Amino acid sequence: MAQTKDLKSDTKKPSYKSLLIENIKYRTLLTKKYQQKKPFVRKDVKKVTAFIPGTILNIYVKKNKRVKEGEKLLVLEAMKMRNELTSPIEGTIKDIYIKEGSRVTKGELLVEFI
Amino acid sequence: MGLKHKTADLKKRMREAVKGGGLKAIEKQKAIGKKTARERIISILDPKSFHEYDMFVKHAGKDFDMDKKFLPGDGVITGTGTMNGHPVCIYAQDFTVAGGSLGWAHAKKITKIMDHALKLKIPIIGINDSGGARIQEGVNALAGYGEIFYRNTRASGVIPQISVILGPCAGGAVYSPALTDFVFVVDKVSKMFITGPEVIKTVLGEEISMEELGGARVHSEITGNAHFYADSEEQCFDQIKQLISFIPWNNEKKAESFPKKPPKTRQYNIDTIMPADPRQPYDVRDVIKSISDDSEFLEISELYAANIVIGFSRIAGQTVGLVANQPLVLAGVLDVDSSSKAARFIRYCDAFNIPIVTLVDLPGYLPGIDQEHAGVIRHGAKLLYAYSEATVPKITVIMRKAYGGGYIAMCSHHLRADFVGAWPTAEIAVMGPEGAANIIFRNEIKNAENPDDTRKQKIKEYKDKFANPYVAAAYGYIDAVIEPKETRNFILHALEVSSLKVEIVPTKKHGVPPF
Numbered sequence: 001m002a003q004t005k006d007l008k009s010d011t012k013k014p015s016y017k018s019l020l021i022e023n024i025k026y027r028t029l030l031t032k033k034y035q036q037k038k039p040f041v042r043k044d045v046k047k048v049t050a051f052i053p054g055t056i057l058n059i060y061v062k063k064n065k066r067v068k069e070g071e072k073l074l075v076l077e078a079m080k081m082r083n084e085l086t087s088p089i090e091g092t093i094k095d096i097y098i099k100e101g102s103r104v105t106k107g108e109l110l111v112e113f114i
Numbered sequence: 115m116g117l118k119h120k121t122a123d124l125k126k127r128m129r130e131a132v133k134g135g136g137l138k139a140i141e142k143q144k145a146i147g148k149k150t151a152r153e154r155i156i157s158i159l160d161p162k163s164f165h166e167y168d169m170f171v172k173h174a175g176k177d178f179d180m181d182k183k184f185l186p187g188d189g190v191i192t193g194t195g196t197m198n199g200h201p202v203c204i205y206a207q208d209f210t211v212a213g214g215s216l217g218w219a220h221a222k223k224i225t226k227i228m229d230h231a232l233k234l235k236i237p238i239i240g241i242n243d244s245g246g247a248r249i250q251e252g253v254n255a256l257a258g259y260g261e262i263f264y265r266n267t268r269a270s271g272v273i274p275q276i277s278v279i280l281g282p283c284a285g286g287a288v289y290s291p292a293l294t295d296f297v298f299v300v301d302k303v304s305k306m307f308i309t310g311p312e313v314i315k316t317v318l319g320e321e322i323s324m325e326e327l328g329g330a331r332v333h334s335e336i337t338g339n340a341h342f343y344a345d346s347e348e349q350c351f352d353q354i355k356q357l358i359s360f361i362p363w364n365n366e367k368k369a370e371s372f373p374k375k376p377p378k379t380r381q382y383n384i385d386t387i388m389p390a391d392p393r394q395p396y397d398v399r400d401v402i403k404s405i406s407d408d409s410e411f412l413e414i415s416e417l418y419a420a421n422i423v424i425g426f427s428r429i430a431g432q433t434v435g436l437v438a439n440q441p442l443v444l445a446g447v448l449d450v451d452s453s454s455k456a457a458r459f460i461r462y463c464d465a466f467n468i469p470i471v472t473l474v475d476l477p478g479y480l481p482g483i484d485q486e487h488a489g490v491i492r493h494g495a496k497l498l499y500a501y502s503e504a505t506v507p508k509i510t511v512i513m514r515k516a517y518g519g520g521y522i523a524m525c526s527h528h529l530r531a532d533f534v535g536a537w538p539t540a541e542i543a544v545m546g547p548e549g550a551a552n553i554i555f556r557n558e559i560k561n562a563e564n565p566d567d568t569r570k571q572k573i574k575e576y577k578d579k580f581a582n583p584y585v586a587a588a589y590g591y592i593d594a595v596i597e598p599k600e601t602r603n604f605i606l607h608a609l610e611v612s613s614l615k616v617e618i619v620p621t622k623k624h625g626v627p628p629f
Contacts, residue, residue, distance in 0.1 A: 016395065019445045021477045022517070022549030026445035028395050031420055033336060033451070034444060040483040053318040079317070103319050 135210025221258025
C-alpha cells in the first residue's frame with residue numbers, strides 16, 4: 001500500500017554534515033528546522049524594539065532628550081491594546097526611527113539610546 | 115397518497131439533498147483536485163457499506179435572511195459504514211454547501227455521530243473541509259465547536275479518532291483535529307491555521323501565502339500538527355486504510371491479528387545495515403523493516419522531527435508500536451520536537467493496548483541555546499513520563515550507543531521496560547568515550563608531555579572498558595546480549611510471554627504530565 005514520501009527521495013544525494021555532541025563528531029543529515037534556527041542574540045538595553053507588531057500611536061520623547069528609567073517613551077497599539085513602552089534605562093535618546101502612525105513589525109528598532 | 119407516491123416523494127427529497135451545493139459548486143471543487151464529501155466517504159469505507167443519517171436536517175439560521183435559504187444536510191454528511199469489515203462512524207463537511215461552514219445544526223449532526231461512536235465503541239473519522247464558523251449564526255456556531263471539542267476530549271483514549279483535512283480548516287475548527295489521534299493532510303489541498311493570511315496582513319502587515327502559512331507540508335514538517343502527508347486524496351485514503359488495519363477498535367480491544375509473515379530479509383539484512391562505528395549514520399527504518407512482518411512499516415510523522423522514528427508494524431501478526439532513534443538525521447539525538455513526538459505516540463500505544471518496541475542508538479540530548487530556551491527540560495520529560503506511565507508490554511533493544519540521559523529516557527529497565535536486549539555492539543555508558551575521557555583524565559591529559567597522545571590513549575582505555583553492553587549487563591540493567599539476527603525472535607518471545615501482563619498503578623484521577 002501507499003507509503004508516505006520517503007525521506008530519501010527528498011535528498012537523493014545525502015549530503016552528510018557533522019554534528020558535534022560531547023566531543024564526538026557524528027556524520028548525519030540535518031533537519032530543515034535545525035538549519036534554519038536563528039543564532040542567539042543578546043538583548044541590547046540601549047535599543048528599544050517592538051515586542052509585538054502594531055502601530056505607533058504617540059511618541060513622548062525627542063532626539064537628544066535625557067530620560068529617566070521608567071519614563072514613558074511611546075504608545076504601541078497592537079491587538080486593540082495600547083501598550084505604553086517605558087525607558088529601560090536612564091540615558092539620552094540617540095535616535096527615533098519611527099513616526100506617529102508608523103506600522104512596525106515584531107522586533108523592529110524603535111528608539112536607540114546613546 | 116399510497117406508498118408508491120410517498121416513495122417517489124422520498125426519492126425526490128433524497129435527490130435534492132445529494133446534490134449538495136449544486137453542479138457549479140461541485141465543478142469548482144473538482145477543478146482543484148478535490149472530491150465531493152460523499153465521494154470521499156465512499157472511497158474510505160468498504161464498498162456499499164455507507165449508511166447516511168440526518169440527510170434532511172435543516173439549518174438553524176434565523177437572522178440575516180438565512181431562514182429563506184435551503185442548505186442540504188446543513189453542509190455535512192454523517193453516517194456509519196465498515197472498514198475491513200469492522201464498523202466505523204464517519205462525517206464529511208461539504209464545502210459546496212455554504213462553504214462547509216459550521217452552524218448549529220451542522221455541529222449537532224457531528225456531535226450526534228460522535229456520541230454514536232463513543233456509545234458503540236467504534237472509531238470516528240472526520241473529514242474537514244470548511245470555511246469556518248457560519249458567522250450569520252453567531253454564538254450558536256461557537257457553541258457547536260465547543261460541543262465538538264468537548265466530545266473529542268471525552269473520547270480521547272477510548273475510541274480511535276482520525277481527522278482528515280481535505281480543504282481549509284481555519285480558526286476554531288483546527289482544534290478538533292488537534293484533539294484527535296491522527297491528522298491526515300494532502301499536498302495543496304489541506305490548509306490549517308488559526309488566523310489566515312488576510313488577517314495577518316491587515317493586523318500585522320506581514321505577507322504570506324496560505325500554503326506557506328499552513329499548507330500540508332508546513333504541518334507535516336515544521337509544526338508536527340499533521341501525522342500523515344499524501345500527494346493526493348487517493349493516497350491519503352490508502353494511508354487511512356493502512357492505519358486502521360494496525361489499531362484496535364477501542365481501548366478494551368487488541369488490534370486485529372493478521373497471518374504471520376517473515377520479513378524480506380534479502381532486501382533488509384539486519385547484519386549489514388548498521389556500521390560498527392558509532393559515528394556513522396544509517397537508516398534505522400531498515401532495521402525496523404528487517405524485523406517486521408513482510409517488512410511492512412507504517413511511519414507516523416515521517417517528516418517532522420525525523421531524528422526519531424515512530425510507527426506501526428507487525429511481529430508474527432501482532433501490531434507493535436515502534437520508537438527508534440534515527441542516526442541518519444541529527445545523529446538521532448533527542449530534542450524538544452523528537453521527545454514530544456515520541457511521547458505522544460507512546461501514550462497512544464498505551465491507551466490502545468499496543469506493545470511498544472524501542473530501538474536505541476542515540477548520542478544523548480541535542481546541545482544548544484535554542485533547545486534550552488525552547489524548554490527541552492519540560493519536553494524531554496514527556497518521554498520519561500510516557501514510558502514510565504505505560505503499562506503495555508515494553509521491549510527495548512539497544513543496538514549501538516546509549517549514552518547518558520538518553521539511555522534512561524529510551525525505555526530503560528529503570529522506566530520499567532519488561533525486556534531489555536542489547537546487541538554486542540551496544541555502548542551503554544554515562545557519556546561517549548571522548549567526553550568521558552576528557553573529564554575523568556583531565557589532569558593527566560593536561561600534565562602529560564604529549565596531551566594529544568595521552569588523550570587518545572585514555573579514550574581508548576575508556577572505550578575498551580566501558581563502550582560495551584557488559585558493564586550494564588553485569589548490573590542486570592539489560593536482560594540479554596543478543597546477536598542482531600536474534601532480534602525478531604527476542605521481541606516475538608517477549609510479546610508471547612507478556613501477553614497476560616497486568617501492572618497495578620496507584621489510584622489517581624489522572625497524572626499531571628509535563629504537557
